[in-house]
Amino acid sequence: MTSKAAELRAKGVDVINLSVGEPDFSTPKNIQNAAIKAMEDGFTRYTPGAGMMDLRQAAAMKMKRDNNLNYDPKEIIVSCGGKHSLYNACQVLFQSGDEVIIFAPYWVSFPDFVSVTGAKPIFVNTDSSKQFEPDFEDLANKLTSKTKGIIINSPSNPTGGVWSDEAVQEVLAIAKKQSLWVFSDECYEQLTYDKKYTSTATLTNDASQILTFQSCSKTYAMTGWRIGYTAGDAQVINAMSKLQGQSTSCPNSIAQVAAIEALIGDQSAVIKMRDAFKIRRNLIVDRFNSINGVTCEMPGGAFYVFPDFKNYLGKKFNGKEINTSSDLSMYFLNEKAVVTVSGDSFGAKNNIRFSYAASEENLNNALDRVENALNNLV
Numbered sequence: 001m002t003s004k005a006a007e008l009r010a011k012g013v014d015v016i017n018l019s020v021g022e023p024d025f026s027t028p029k030n031i032q033n034a035a036i037k038a039m040e041d042g043f044t045r046y047t048p049g050a051g052m053m054d055l056r057q058a059a060a061m062k063m064k065r066d067n068n069l070n071y072d073p074k075e076i077i078v079s080c081g082g083k084h085s086l087y088n089a090c091q092v093l094f095q096s097g098d099e100v101i102i103f104a105p106y107w108v109s110f111p112d113f114v115s116v117t118g119a120k121p122i123f124v125n126t127d128s129s130k131q132f133e134p135d136f137e138d139l140a141n142k143l144t145s146k147t148k149g150i151i152i153n154s155p156s157n158p159t160g161g162v163w164s165d166e167a168v169q170e171v172l173a174i175a176k177k178q179s180l181w182v183f184s185d186e187c188y189e190q191l192t193y194d195k196k197y198t199s200t201a202t203l204t205n206d207a208s209q210i211l212t213f214q215s216c217s218k219t220y221a222m223t224g225w226r227i228g229y230t231a232g233d234a235q236v237i238n239a240m241s242k243l244q245g246q247s248t249s250c251p252n253s254i255a256q257v258a259a260i261e262a263l264i265g266d267q268s269a270v271i272k273m274r275d276a277f278k279i280r281r282n283l284i285v286d287r288f289n290s291i292n293g294v295t296c297e298m299p300g301g302a303f304y305v306f307p308d309f310k311n312y313l314g315k316k317f318n319g320k321e322i323n324t325s326s327d328l329s330m331y332f333l334n335e336k337a338v339v340t341v342s343g344d345s346f347g348a349k350n351n352i353r354f355s356y357a358a359s360e361e362n363l364n365n366a367l368d369r370v371e372n373a374l375n376n377l378v
Helices: 002-010 029-040 053-067 082-093 109-115 136-142 165-177 234-245 253-264 268-289 325-336 360-375
Strands: 076-079 099-103 120-124 147-153 181-185 210-215 228-231 352-355
Touching: 002 325, 029 253, 053 076, 053 210, 053 228, 053 253, 076 082, 076 234, 082 109, 082 181, 082 210, 082 228, 082 234, 099 109, 109 120, 120 136, 136 165, 147 165, 165 181, 228 234, 268 360, 325 352, 325 360
Parallel strands: 099 120, 099 147, 147 181, 181 210
Antiparallel strands: 076 228, 210 228
């Protein structure tokens, strides 16, 4: 998709990219200025492997302020982005013979994080009409004596779904009964639109086997700065630190200083971005649901919609059959220059992910093109 989009742009085609998994806003100025000052002050050397203590303290303060989570800085590790955090935790806790529950649709990296440890990802169905909450009957059927962990991603990439507190508590009760590790991927925790986000670890009296993963990337438009952090059991955090010390040595020193400002400095830019995303979310959901044969649930968070195109699979364009969401996604690119990500990538064969991290003008133009493309299928 990326290669094809680049080819079209090189030919002068007006390509609209709705595949991007990052905010379209610039990093707030106060954060940029903190990084500039860090460079001017010569803060360009190694830091402790688990991240500088000032940043770990800032993360603890942020989680207390925003999430009602109480962690000591020694229970926090800073890594090179949320992806790095999750990878490290899987390496520390899972091994060959283990099984780890992943809810589908899932972020594309989850299965590989698990598989590379030798463990086996086990996919559990979800209910699209309930913010893609778990199908608890399917979950019960997938649990075995080999199950060692469960990954929760709410708000979700790719669906934008935000689980209810009750759904999370039911998962936690199951995990506690079997003494499972729970990974709570909360990278989009500041991007919820209809209710304040509740962190997983606050929904139980025993959070000893819950790891909380957060990131600066989505909240502060800092995707390229690569700063994420994990909070949880001190022994696990220490093990992750040992592993990280032999891989990346430490996170980027300048980005760490910028992250301190992000976490404890002026938060007004976060509110502005969230308000803009909510307007765009409502726009794109209304547009999709106005297209005959397309169903699009209203996501509670992140900046993605995940419409269902099953009524268009099996149709043809110029005699060529559209059999999969990958086919349909490529059709949108080839015929209308709209870049998306097929649901096949996320374990959802009928869906396509559209990011609304784009201007309202681009969203409307893209939806005009998509609707026209669908009308041309027979």
